[in-house]
Amino acid sequence: MNLFGVKNLSFNMSAGVLTWPIIFIMTDIINEYFGVKQVRFLSILTCILIAFAFIVVGLAMKLQPSDFWLMQKIDGQQINMLVAFDAIFGQGMWIIVGSITAFLIGQMVDVLIFHRIKKFTGEKALWLRATGSTVISQLIDSFVVIFIAFYLNPTYHWSWQMVAAIGLVGYTYKFIIALAMTPILYLVHGIIDSYLGKDLAHRMIKLAGRG
Numbered sequence: 001m002n003l004f005g006v007k008n009l010s011f012n013m014s015a016g017v018l019t020w021p022i023i024f025i026m027t028d029i030i031n032e033y034f035g036v037k038q039v040r041f042l043s044i045l046t047c048i049l050i051a052f053a054f055i056v057v058g059l060a061m062k063l064q065p066s067d068f069w070l071m072q073k074i075d076g077q078q079i080n081m082l083v084a085f086d087a088i089f090g091q092g093m094w095i096i097v098g099s100i101t102a103f104l105i106g107q108m109v110d111v112l113i114f115h116r117i118k119k120f121t122g123e124k125a126l127w128l129r130a131t132g133s134t135v136i137s138q139l140i141d142s143f144v145v146i147f148i149a150f151y152l153n154p155t156y157h158w159s160w161q162m163v164a165a166i167g168l169v170g171y172t173y174k175f176i177i178a179l180a181m182t183p184i185l186y187l188v189h190g191i192i193d194s195y196l197g198k199d200l201a202h203r204m205i206k207l208a209g210r211g
Contacts, residue, residue, distance in 0.1 A: 006165035011173055016099075020174055021181050025188055027107065028130040031114045032189070033201070035208035043107035047100050054096050057089045092155065098148030106141030110134060118209055123202075126189060127182050134178045142171040 001009050030039050065082045072079055110133045117129035146167045150158040193201040 001169075003165035003168060004161040006162055009165055009169050011169065013170055013173065017170075017173060021177055021184075024130075024134055024178055024181050025185055027110060028114065028126075028134070028185060029188060029192065031111055031133075031208070032126070033192070033204045033208055036111050036115055039107065039111040043104055043111075047104050050100055050103075051096075061086055061090060092149075092153065094153035094155070095149040098145040098150075101148055102141045102145035105144055106137045109140055110137035113137065115209065123205055123209075126186065130185055131178050131182055135175055138174045138178070139171055142174065143167040146170075 003009055027039065030042065069081055072081055112133075113136055114129050114133035117125075117132050121128060143163065146158075146163050150156045150166075151160065151163045196204070
């Protein structure tokens with residue numbers, strides 16, 4: 001498909017989107033039962049852990065490789081493992097900063113909208129607050145990460161048309177997944193209610209709604 005003059009677009013995206021259905025479900029479940037403060041805490045903790053993981057990988061890339069590991073034969077081909085390791089794990093700093101920033105902003109917006117909707121709906125219409133908060137927060141997330149990682153990044157020189165087109169493609173995928181996963185959200189909600197018991201689940205949801 002073609003958007004904003006950018007041709008041959010497709011759903012060719014980062015493998016990170018594989019985790020998106022899980023993030024959608026877990027964010028809204030935590031929102032529902034534990035409230036704003038806990039989601040904020042987990043979001044900040046997640047960003048710290050992601051940053052820590054990238055630091056560890058960055059340090060690992062600086063290590064001197066062992067001779068026996070450096071060249072290996074895989075599927076009949078001689079592979080330089082150091083080059084392969086650096087190519088796979090050596091993401092640019094702009095992409096790392098973009099990912100963490102977009103995730104944190106997206107999560108903060110998601111939790112705020114979730115509870116704003118809940119003030120009007122009460123404990124009813126879980127689908128509305130879950131999907132509504134997600135489609136708005138991910139609209140922001142999808143463009144922030146690309147804007148920082150590829151527009152501000154002098155290595156890529158992406159135009160705003162490219163940012164808009166690719167951001168819209170990624171957002172379309174997340175929007176479809178959010179709608180498709182709504183029945184699963186109700187299923188998980190029902191399982192948790194059964195495990196906790198209706199009274200305890202109701203009290204937790206009520207306390208979470210107070211922030």
